[in-house]
Structures are given as C-alpha cells and as structure tokens.
Amino acid sequence: METEASAEQEASSATAGWWARARRVLPGGVSSPVRSHQAVGGTPVVIERGEGPYVVDVDGRRWLDLVQSYGAVLLGHAHPAVTAALAEAAAKGTTFGATTPGEVQLAEAICARVPGVEQVRLVSSGTEATMSALRLARAVTGRDRVVKFDGCYHGHADALLAGGGSGVATLGLPGSAGVPRAAVAETLVVPYNQVPDLDEQVACVIVEPVAANMGLVPPEPGFLAGLREACDRVGALLVFDEVISGFRLGPGGATASAGVRPDLWCFGKVIGGGLPIGAFAGSRELMGSVAPSGPVYQAGTLSGNPLATAAGLAVLRAVQPADYEALSRRVAALAGELTEVFAAAGVAAQVPVVGPLLSVFFTEQPVRDGAGARAASARRYRRFFHEMARRGVLLPPSPFETWFPGMAHDDAVLGQVLEAVQAAAAVVAEEPTSD
Numbered sequence: 001m002e003t004e005a006s007a008e009q010e011a012s013s014a015t016a017g018w019w020a021r022a023r024r025v026l027p028g029g030v031s032s033p034v035r036s037h038q039a040v041g042g043t044p045v046v047i048e049r050g051e052g053p054y055v056v057d058v059d060g061r062r063w064l065d066l067v068q069s070y071g072a073v074l075l076g077h078a079h080p081a082v083t084a085a086l087a088e089a090a091a092k093g094t095t096f097g098a099t100t101p102g103e104v105q106l107a108e109a110i111c112a113r114v115p116g117v118e119q120v121r122l123v124s125s126g127t128e129a130t131m132s133a134l135r136l137a138r139a140v141t142g143r144d145r146v147v148k149f150d151g152c153y154h155g156h157a158d159a160l161l162a163g164g165g166s167g168v169a170t171l172g173l174p175g176s177a178g179v180p181r182a183a184v185a186e187t188l189v190v191p192y193n194q195v196p197d198l199d200e201q202v203a204c205v206i207v208e209p210v211a212a213n214m215g216l217v218p219p220e221p222g223f224l225a226g227l228r229e230a231c232d233r234v235g236a237l238l239v240f241d242e243v244i245s246g247f248r249l250g251p252g253g254a255t256a257s258a259g260v261r262p263d264l265w266c267f268g269k270v271i272g273g274g275l276p277i278g279a280f281a282g283s284r285e286l287m288g289s290v291a292p293s294g295p296v297y298q299a300g301t302l303s304g305n306p307l308a309t310a311a312g313l314a315v316l317r318a319v320q321p322a323d324y325e326a327l328s329r330r331v332a333a334l335a336g337e338l339t340e341v342f343a344a345a346g347v348a349a350q351v352p353v354v355g356p357l358l359s360v361f362f363t364e365q366p367v368r369d370g371a372g373a374r375a376a377s378a379r380r381y382r383r384f385f386h387e388m389a390r391r392g393v394l395l396p397p398s399p400f401e402t403w404f405p406g407m408a409h410d411d412a413v414l415g416q417v418l419e420a421v422q423a424a425a426a427v428v429a430e431e432p433t434s435d
C-alpha cells in the first residue's frame with residue numbers, strides 16, 4: 001500500500017496544472033472551502049474519476065477514499081445501479097418544472113423508511129432544507145428564536161451561521177462576514193450533549209442527532225430524549241438535521257436508532273445518490289403549512305430534479321437493512337483496531353464510532369462537544385492526514401469532518417486503512433501536540 005503519491009509532496013504535473021488553473025478562476029481553487037486543504041496544507045488531489053471505494057486523480061494515481069463526497073456517496077463511486085438509473089433518467093430529459101413519478105417515489109421511499117415522516121418537500125441542497133425547516137418552525141409556532149449546538153453545521157443559511165462546525169470550524173471563524181447581526185440575533189448557540197433550558201420564545205431546537213461536523217461526536221444517552229422533553233415543555237419544535245445521518249446509519253437514520261421522534265427532519269446527501277438534493281419533512285399537519293397548501297413560501301426551479309431523484313431512489317432500493325448492519329460491524333471492528341494501534345504507538349487518540357461513521361481526535365479525553373473537538377491536537381491531525389496520504393489513503397482534510405466508509409469498503413479495503421494507520425501512528429507519535 002506504500003506509495004510515493006502524496007498530497008503533501010510537490011504535486012506532479014497534471015495535478016499542479018489543474019490546481020493552478022483552479023486557483024485563478026475559483027476562490028481558493030475550490031467550490032466549497034474545506035476542499036482547499038487550508039487546515040492541513042499541501043496541494044489537494046484533483047480527481048478524474050471514482051471507482052467504488054477509490055478515486056483516481058488527474059495523474060492516474062489511485063487513492064482509497066474515505067471522504068466519499070462528505071457522505072453523499074453510500075454505495076461507492078460510479079456504482080452501476082446509480083449510473084444506469086442516471087442514464088435512463090437523462091435520456092428522458094433532465095428537468096421539466098412539473099411533477100414526475102421519480103419525485104413521488106422518492107418521497108414515498110423516505111416516508112416508508114423514517115418513522116413519523118408523512119410528507120416531504122424536495123429541495124436542491126441540505127442548506128435549503130435547514131433554512132426552509134426553520135422558516136416553517138417559526139411560522140407554525142409564531143416565534144423567532146432558534147437554538148442550535150456549538151460545532152453542529154446545518155449549511156450556510158444566514159440564521160445558522162453561528163457556532164458552526166465543518167468549514168466554519170476548520171477556518172476558525174465565529175460565523176461569516178456578510179451575515180447581518182439581525183439574522184443571527186435570534187440564534188442561540190449552546191453546547192452539544194447538554195439539554196438547554198428553553199423558554200416560550202423558542203420556535204425550534206435544531207440538532208444533528210449524531211454530530212458529524214466537528215469530527216464525530218455521538219449523542220450521550222438521554223440527550224436526544226431530553227431535547228424532546230424540553231421542546232414539548234415549552235411548545236417548541238424539535239428539528240433533526242439528518243443530512244448526514246439519514247439513510248447512512250440505517251434506513252430510518254438517527255430517528256430510528258435513537259428512538260426519539262423530532263417534529264421536522266432535514267435530509268440531503270444519500271437521498272440524491274451523489275447529485276444535488278435536500279429535503280425537509282414532517283407530519284402531514286405540519287407540512288400542510290408549506291406553500292401552496294399553506295402560507296410558508298418555499299420553491300425551487302430544480303426541486304425534485306429527475307436525475308437526483310432517480311439516483312437517490314437507486315441507492316435506497318439497492319441497500320437492505322442487513323447491508324447497514326454488516327457495514328456498521330466492519331466499521332466498529334476497524335475503530336476498535338485503530339484504538340489499539342494508537343495506544344500501542346503511545347498516541348493519545350479517541351476513535352468515536354456510530355454505525356458506519358467514525359473519526360479520529362488526537363486527545364486523551366473523549367470528545368463530547370465543540371470545545372472538546374477544538375481542544376484536540378490539530379497539529380497531529382495534520383501530520384496524520386499527510387502520513388495517510390503518503391500511503392494512498394484520503395482522509396477528510398480537516399479534523400472537523402467525519403470519515404465515510406460505505407458499502408464498497410469491504411474487509412479488504414478497511415484492512416488497507418488499518419495497515420496505513422499502523423504505519424502512520426508511529427510517525428504521529430513523534431509529532432508535538434501543539435504548534
């Protein structure tokens with residue numbers, strides 16, 4: 001598995017050429033900030049194509065990919081079920097601005113899998129989903145205040161760009177320039193894994209039921225049930241942002257695994273099979289407030305896009321509950337082995353795992369919130385990232401992201417990850433913990 005290929009080393013010609021061109025015409029060379037490698041340094045890979053658990057860069061180098069488009073890809077890259085569904089859909093036309101069977105079938109598939117979901121509004125990104133869910137929650141409660149958790153990321157709608165995880169945490173930003181103070185004046189940011197005291201001004205509490213944008217931080221026992229009770233006490237809505245956890249932890253997402261039902265759900269990623277999509281959902285009664293049934297305006301030219309719905313349906317139909325269980329078992333075994341490897345190398349590390357999600361924090365303390373995630377050694381993660389890249393394994397280029405092994409990551413592939421970590425851990429042990 002040892003390879004000379006490295007995102008850290010001087011990039012070879014095709015990569016260097018594309019990266020130089022990218023930096024001229026795309027801000028930071030990217031279309032989304034985390035990809036720019038600002039947290040880890042070095043030249044990002046420029047990808048030509050994907051094959052299952054691997055991606056191949058423009059220089060022909062093959063990498064074992066644990067990013068999988070930040071969780072949008074569940075079956076592995078270019079899975080035949082998805083590419084066939086896309087070819088069939090594309091041949092019929094790419095968008096119509098009218099109802100199609102595909103969007104009805106995808107909404108039915110979501111309702112059938114997630115306990116409590118009765119109606120779904122399809123949108124084109126996770127950001128649109130959370131933004132619209134907030135609008136709906138504010139409308140039906142007649143209240144303005146929103147509670148979110150430090151380190152959770154819900155996309156880049158103004159009202160949610162406070163205490164953000166993912167790229168906001170990676171760049172060390174409190175929020176974003178250009179967001180009017182008024183837009184976040186009613187956004188209260190509180191620590192993850194602590195049930196906040198709510199009052200009657202709160203419209204909703206929005207939470208990643210499994211936090212995966214500050215590295216992976218599992219909900220502690222009682223946290224989600226406590227949120228449910230706190231919301232019920234004051235008449236606020238509970239919104240689960242399952243853009244990552246939905247259809248990745250299992251067919252019912254975190255809602256099924258936690259046994260706690262929110263009032264509204266946000267989905268994205270897996271339900272688009274790798275194409276742009278999002279959705280917000282809830283009971284027929286709540287969703288009845290969405291236009292044209294009700295007064296909450298929400299719209300989109302490409303919403304319910306036939307390609308995205310075809311790809312998403314192909315994924316949901318291809319996976320069975322047993323596939324999720326088998327993947328979760330493989331990943332749990334890997335997480336256990338990584339913990340042992342780091343301990344044997346004398347590296348203080350935490351390897352949280354929830355279903356098929358995992359990440360690595362270089363710290364002695366289990367991480368339970370955003371402060372804990374930020375306290376872990378970013379310097380060691382940086383070194384680890386490049387040591388893994390030297391061995392052909394692509395990790396997310398930030399400690400504030402999660403690893404996404406999927407259905408294509410079988411035992412042999414995860415064995416390659418383990419081998420790479422065994423070698424990388426010895427080097428990380430030599431790295432100081434702080435800059």
Ligand SMILES: Cc1ncc(COP(=O)(O)O)c(C=O)c1O
Pocket residue numbers: 124125126127128130153154155156208213241242243244268269277278
């Ligand atoms: C939990 C969560 N919510 C919302 C979003 C926003 O989704 P999108 O990037 O599709 O706008 C993301 C990812 O970006 C996410 O991880």
Ligand SMILES: N[C@H](C=O)CCC(=O)O
Pocket residue numbers: 032033034035070153166167213244401
């Ligand atoms: N953590 C983000 C979404 O889940 C990563 C996507 C991005 O910002 O490119």
